[in-house]
Amino acid sequence: MRVSRRDFLRLASFSTLGAVACNVFDEREFIAQSPVRLPEDLVTGRDNWYATLCRHCPETEGLVVRVMEGRAKKVQGNPLYPTNLGGHSVRCEAGLQALYHPDRIAGPLTREGPRGSGLYRSIGWDEALDNLRGQLDRSDRSAVLTVTEPLRGSLAHLVSSFTSAYGGRHMAFQPMEEATYARVVRDVLGQETMPTFDIKNTQFLLSFGADFLSTWTAPVQFSKGYGEFRQGQGRERGTFVQVDSRFSMTAANADDWIPIEPGMEGKLALSIAQVIISEELVNEAVIRAMTGGQGASALDAFAPNRIAQQLGIPPLRGRGPAEVIVELARDFARHGSHSLAIGGGSAAAHTNGLFNLSAIYALNFLVGSVGTEGGIKFNPPPPISELATTLPPATTAEWRRLKGEIDNGSIKLLLFRGVNPVHGLPADIDLRDALDSDDVFTVSFSSFHNETTEMADLILPDRAFLEDWGDDIPQPGPGFEIVGMQQPVVNPLPGMSPLSFADILLRMAHELNIDSAAPLDKVTFQDVLKDHARKLHQLDRGSVREATFEAFWNRLLQQGGWWDEGAVATASLPPSPNLVDIANQAQDPRITGSRDPNTFYLVPFQSISLTDGRGAHLPWLQSTNDPITTVTWTTWVEINTAVAEVIGLKEGDFVKVEGPNGKSLTAQIYHHPAVPPEVISIPVGQGHTSDIRYSKDRGQNTLSILGLPLDEETQALAWASTRVRITKTGEREPIPKFEGIVPAFRPNEEDAIVKVTRG
Amino acid sequence: MANEHKWGMVVDIDRCTGCQACVVACQAENNIPINEEKDFLSRRAKQWIRIDRVWEGEWPNVKARFIPILCQHCENAPCEPVCPVYATYHNNEGLNVQVYNRCVGTRYCANNCPYQVRFFNFFDPEWPSSLWNQLNPDVTVRSRGIMEKCTFCVQRIRRAERTIEGQRGEELSDQKLKEGNFMPACVTACPTDTLIFGDMKDPNSEVSRRSEDPRHYKLLDKLGTDPNVVYLKKVDPHVVEEAHD
The missing domain is CATH 3.40.228.10 (Dimethylsulfoxide Reductase, domain 2)
Structure with a gap:
C-alpha cells in the first residue's frame, strides 16, 4: 500500500490523540528530559563514607572520607569524634592530594648516584627488605637510630618495643618543638598527659x-x-x-x-x-x-x-x-x-x-x-596500658648532640619515618653534612622525595594515611578517655606499591628473631590493633559496647574510635606554684643578633596551611591564602607599613634577611599595618629543594637563619629570640596574594562590608 | 516537593576566625582547579567562597576583620537579567543557578555582580592525571569559556532529595541534611560553626531562627538585591559605632 506523506501525518495525529484519550502513557513519558535532575542522575556507582583519622599534623582529627568506586573523593570531619566534632582544618582536606600526588614514590628505590643527587633505581620489595634486614643484622645495634614524628598509641608501643628489643635508639622529631610547654605541663600543672x-x-x-x-x-x-x-x-x-x-x-x-x-x-x-x-x-x-x-x-x-x-x-x-x-x-x-x-x-x-x-x-x-x-x-590516662606509650620530640640540644654522634661514628644506621629533619632542624646543626658520609647508611620510609630522603641509601615508601591502619590517643584529649581508630579507606592506586612502616617493623622483628612477646609477635599492624581493641572490648563500657568482638571491631571502625565520657581524670589537683619562686627565676630573654639600624626582632611563624613545611608539596595548601596577608606560594616578610615607607621598602621588594649566624635568605616584602615597628615576621615551611613540582624552589627556609638559641632550662629551640638585618636587593616583583590592590574602604564611600556592633 | 524549600545561609561573623577550611572544602567538593601562583598574580584565582580580610584602624589600635563571601543567591539577582542565554536564573528553591551548558561566556553576569563571586574560565582546567582520582563525580568540570560560582552544593541537595524525599518519603529538614551529610561542603568543614545552612521556609529551622538574630544584616543591602545569605554582625566591645552604622 502506498502511503503519502499527508496520509502518514493524518494517521500519526490520530494515533497520538487516541493514546492520550485512552490514558495509555504515563504523564512523565511526554517529558523529554528533566534538565535539573539529569546530571546527577547520570552518576554511576554508590558512595560510602569511612571513618578514619587525619595524620597530617599532630592534632589527628577524626575524619569521614567519601569513597566512590575505589577512589577517595572528599575528606570531612567526623561529627561523632569528640575532639573535632565534625570540624576540620585546611590541612586535613589535603590528605587526598597526598594520596593521589603525581610525584608520590611508587615503590622501593636504591641509591645510584651521589647522596643528594636524586638518582635512584627501582627495586622490588624482596630485594629492598633483604637489604634492610641485612643492614639491621650487620649493624652494631647501639649504632642504630630510628627517627619518627612524635608517636602515640599502638604505633608508639610498637616502635618502642622494637627499639628496646632490638637494642637501638629512637628519637622523635618535630620542628619548632614544644618541649618547654611539655615541661610546664609536667612541672606546673602536674600532668603526664596534655591538658x-x-x-x-x-x-x-x-x-x-x-x-x-x-x-x-x-x-x-x-x-x-x-x-x-x-x-x-x-x-x-x-x-x-x-x-x-x-x-x-x-x-x-x-x-x-x-x-x-x-x-x-x-x-x-x-x-x-x-x-x-x-x-x-x-x-x-x-x-x-x-x-x-x-x-x-x-x-x-x-x-x-x-x-x-x-x-x-x-x-x-x-x-x-x-x-x-x-x-x-x-x-x-x-x-x-x-x-x-x-x-x-x-x-x-x-x-x-x-x-x-x-x-x-x-x-x-x-x-x-x-x-x-x-x-x-585534665585528661585521664589511656584506658589500656598498651596505649599509654608516647614518644615525645627530642629537644634541639639533643639533635645537636646526635650530629656529633653521627660524625664520630657512634650512629651508623638511621631509619627516618614521617620526618624531614634536614629541612626542619636549624641550619647550624647541618644534619645534611652528617648524613653525607659513606660510614652512614640511611633508610627513609617517606612517600615523597624531600631533603632528608635525598640523603637516603634506601627508600621504602610508606602507605599514605588514607591507606593505612592506626590508632591514636589524642593529645590533648577532650577531657575523657578516647581511642581514635584509623583504617584504610582505599587501596593504593594500580602501579603504586607502598608498604606500611609498622608492617615492615614487624616483619623485621620476625626475620631477625629479636622478640616473641606482644606486640612483636603479631604478623601485621592490624593484628596489633585488634589485640588492643580486644582489651577495649573487655572493658565493656564507653561508646561502643557489643556482645562479640567482631561486632565491637566493626562498630569501632564505623564510629571512628571509642570513648567514654564518664571516664574523666580523677587525680587530685596539683599544688599551686609559688609565685615567689617563679619571680626569682625571672629574667629577660637573651636576644641573639645586633641592635644596629635596619635590624629587627624576627618572629617566625607556622602558616595555617604549610605549618612547619610538611604540607608544602600539596597544591591545595600552597594555594591557601595566609588568612592575614592573603599571600600564597612563597615566603614573605611582614613589616610594619609605616616603617617600610620610612626605609623605602615597597611591597614586592626582595630583601636579604641576614641572621646572627651569618646565613641569609631572600624574600619579598609585604606591608603589614599590624606588625610592631621593631619586629618582622616570616613564615616557615618553604625553601624545599627536592624535585616535587609544587614545592621545589619556592620561597626560602626561615629556620636556616636563626642560629642555635636555646631555652636555658629545657634546651628547646628559642626560635623567636633572634634579631636580623634586612637589606634591599634592588629587585621587585608582584607578590602572589589574593587580596585586591584597592583599599577595602575609603571614608564615606560605602557602608562597611563587615558590620560591627557592641553586642 | 522541590518548591517547598527556600535554601539560605546565615554567616555569623563573630564566630569566624578566617581559618580557610571552608575555602579548601569548597575547592575539593566542586572540582575547582588548583589556583597556581600565576593565577594569583593575574588575579584569576577562583574561590567560590572566599574570606575577605579587612583592615581597620592604625597601629597599634589596628583590627583585622574576616568575612566569608560567597554567592548571595539574591532574590533580585543583578546577574540574572543580563544573561542573554538564560544560563543563570533563579529557581523556585531560592537558588541562583548556573547552567554550564547554556553559558556562552559573555561575562555580563560577572560584571553585574556586586559581590564579585562569579569566576570565568579563561582556560581549560588542568590537573595532573593522578589527581583526577580525587575529582567529585557529582560535579561537572567546567571547560574554557564558562562562568562558574557557588551553587550551595546543589549536588548535595539533589542527593538529599533523592535519598530523603525520593527513597524514604520523608521531608527535608536542616537536621536531616546534617545527619545525612548533605550540608554544603563549607558548612560541614567550618570548625567554629560560623556557617549555618537550611530551609528559610521552615520556621523551625535553625537558619530561619538565626536569621532573625538582632545582629542580622545583608551584604550591600541598599542595592536591593535581597540575598538569601544573612550575616550576623561582628561583636567588638570597643567599636566606634559611628564609623560603621
Whole structure:
C-alpha cells in the first residue's frame, strides 16, 4: 500500500490523540528530559563514607572520607569524634592530594648516584627488605637510630618495643618543638598527659603567644570551643585578649591584642599577678598559699608602674601600658574560675621560655581555673596500658648532640619515618653534612622525595594515611578517655606499591628473631590493633559496647574510635606554684643578633596551611591564602607599613634577611599595618629543594637563619629570640596574594562590608 | 516537593576566625582547579567562597576583620537579567543557578555582580592525571569559556532529595541534611560553626531562627538585591559605632 506523506501525518495525529484519550502513557513519558535532575542522575556507582583519622599534623582529627568506586573523593570531619566534632582544618582536606600526588614514590628505590643527587633505581620489595634486614643484622645495634614524628598509641608501643628489643635508639622529631610547654605541663600543672582548655565555657580568655586557632597544639578542637565561647546559646559572649609580639590569625580574632616585646610575656604575667594580689581581687588564702605568706609585697618588683616601660606595650585606645596591665588584671580576676590563661608558641620560644610559661600558667591557680569548668581541663590516662606509650620530640640540644654522634661514628644506621629533619632542624646543626658520609647508611620510609630522603641509601615508601591502619590517643584529649581508630579507606592506586612502616617493623622483628612477646609477635599492624581493641572490648563500657568482638571491631571502625565520657581524670589537683619562686627565676630573654639600624626582632611563624613545611608539596595548601596577608606560594616578610615607607621598602621588594649566624635568605616584602615597628615576621615551611613540582624552589627556609638559641632550662629551640638585618636587593616583583590592590574602604564611600556592633 | 524549600545561609561573623577550611572544602567538593601562583598574580584565582580580610584602624589600635563571601543567591539577582542565554536564573528553591551548558561566556553576569563571586574560565582546567582520582563525580568540570560560582552544593541537595524525599518519603529538614551529610561542603568543614545552612521556609529551622538574630544584616543591602545569605554582625566591645552604622 502506498502511503503519502499527508496520509502518514493524518494517521500519526490520530494515533497520538487516541493514546492520550485512552490514558495509555504515563504523564512523565511526554517529558523529554528533566534538565535539573539529569546530571546527577547520570552518576554511576554508590558512595560510602569511612571513618578514619587525619595524620597530617599532630592534632589527628577524626575524619569521614567519601569513597566512590575505589577512589577517595572528599575528606570531612567526623561529627561523632569528640575532639573535632565534625570540624576540620585546611590541612586535613589535603590528605587526598597526598594520596593521589603525581610525584608520590611508587615503590622501593636504591641509591645510584651521589647522596643528594636524586638518582635512584627501582627495586622490588624482596630485594629492598633483604637489604634492610641485612643492614639491621650487620649493624652494631647501639649504632642504630630510628627517627619518627612524635608517636602515640599502638604505633608508639610498637616502635618502642622494637627499639628496646632490638637494642637501638629512637628519637622523635618535630620542628619548632614544644618541649618547654611539655615541661610546664609536667612541672606546673602536674600532668603526664596534655591538658585541654575548656574554651567553650570560659568567660575571659587570655592567651600569650599561642596561635591556638591556627596551628598551636589542637587548633580545630580549640576552634570548636571558640565558636561557642563567642556566640554559644544561653551564655554571655566571652572576652578574649591576646598578648603577642606578632599579629597572628589568633590575635586578629581577639577583642584586644596587646603587642609586647618578644620574650617579656612572663614578666607581664607576673605584673598581672601583682595587681591581683595587691588589690586582693582573689581569695586571701590563695594569695597566702601562692606567695609563701608574703602577700602583696611578694611581687612588688613587678608592679605595673615599675615594669610597664620594659615590656614594650604601646599606648592602646588612649591608655598607657601600666593602665592596660591593671585593667587586664582586674578583668581576669573578675571572672574568677571562668578566666583562663594559656601560653605557648612564641612566648615559649625564648631563652627564658620556661619562666614565661611558668608565670603564665600560674595565673590560673590564682583565679582557681585549674581543673574546673571554663578553665584547664585534665585528661585521664589511656584506658589500656598498651596505649599509654608516647614518644615525645627530642629537644634541639639533643639533635645537636646526635650530629656529633653521627660524625664520630657512634650512629651508623638511621631509619627516618614521617620526618624531614634536614629541612626542619636549624641550619647550624647541618644534619645534611652528617648524613653525607659513606660510614652512614640511611633508610627513609617517606612517600615523597624531600631533603632528608635525598640523603637516603634506601627508600621504602610508606602507605599514605588514607591507606593505612592506626590508632591514636589524642593529645590533648577532650577531657575523657578516647581511642581514635584509623583504617584504610582505599587501596593504593594500580602501579603504586607502598608498604606500611609498622608492617615492615614487624616483619623485621620476625626475620631477625629479636622478640616473641606482644606486640612483636603479631604478623601485621592490624593484628596489633585488634589485640588492643580486644582489651577495649573487655572493658565493656564507653561508646561502643557489643556482645562479640567482631561486632565491637566493626562498630569501632564505623564510629571512628571509642570513648567514654564518664571516664574523666580523677587525680587530685596539683599544688599551686609559688609565685615567689617563679619571680626569682625571672629574667629577660637573651636576644641573639645586633641592635644596629635596619635590624629587627624576627618572629617566625607556622602558616595555617604549610605549618612547619610538611604540607608544602600539596597544591591545595600552597594555594591557601595566609588568612592575614592573603599571600600564597612563597615566603614573605611582614613589616610594619609605616616603617617600610620610612626605609623605602615597597611591597614586592626582595630583601636579604641576614641572621646572627651569618646565613641569609631572600624574600619579598609585604606591608603589614599590624606588625610592631621593631619586629618582622616570616613564615616557615618553604625553601624545599627536592624535585616535587609544587614545592621545589619556592620561597626560602626561615629556620636556616636563626642560629642555635636555646631555652636555658629545657634546651628547646628559642626560635623567636633572634634579631636580623634586612637589606634591599634592588629587585621587585608582584607578590602572589589574593587580596585586591584597592583599599577595602575609603571614608564615606560605602557602608562597611563587615558590620560591627557592641553586642 | 522541590518548591517547598527556600535554601539560605546565615554567616555569623563573630564566630569566624578566617581559618580557610571552608575555602579548601569548597575547592575539593566542586572540582575547582588548583589556583597556581600565576593565577594569583593575574588575579584569576577562583574561590567560590572566599574570606575577605579587612583592615581597620592604625597601629597599634589596628583590627583585622574576616568575612566569608560567597554567592548571595539574591532574590533580585543583578546577574540574572543580563544573561542573554538564560544560563543563570533563579529557581523556585531560592537558588541562583548556573547552567554550564547554556553559558556562552559573555561575562555580563560577572560584571553585574556586586559581590564579585562569579569566576570565568579563561582556560581549560588542568590537573595532573593522578589527581583526577580525587575529582567529585557529582560535579561537572567546567571547560574554557564558562562562568562558574557557588551553587550551595546543589549536588548535595539533589542527593538529599533523592535519598530523603525520593527513597524514604520523608521531608527535608536542616537536621536531616546534617545527619545525612548533605550540608554544603563549607558548612560541614567550618570548625567554629560560623556557617549555618537550611530551609528559610521552615520556621523551625535553625537558619530561619538565626536569621532573625538582632545582629542580622545583608551584604550591600541598599542595592536591593535581597540575598538569601544573612550575616550576623561582628561583636567588638570597643567599636566606634559611628564609623560603621
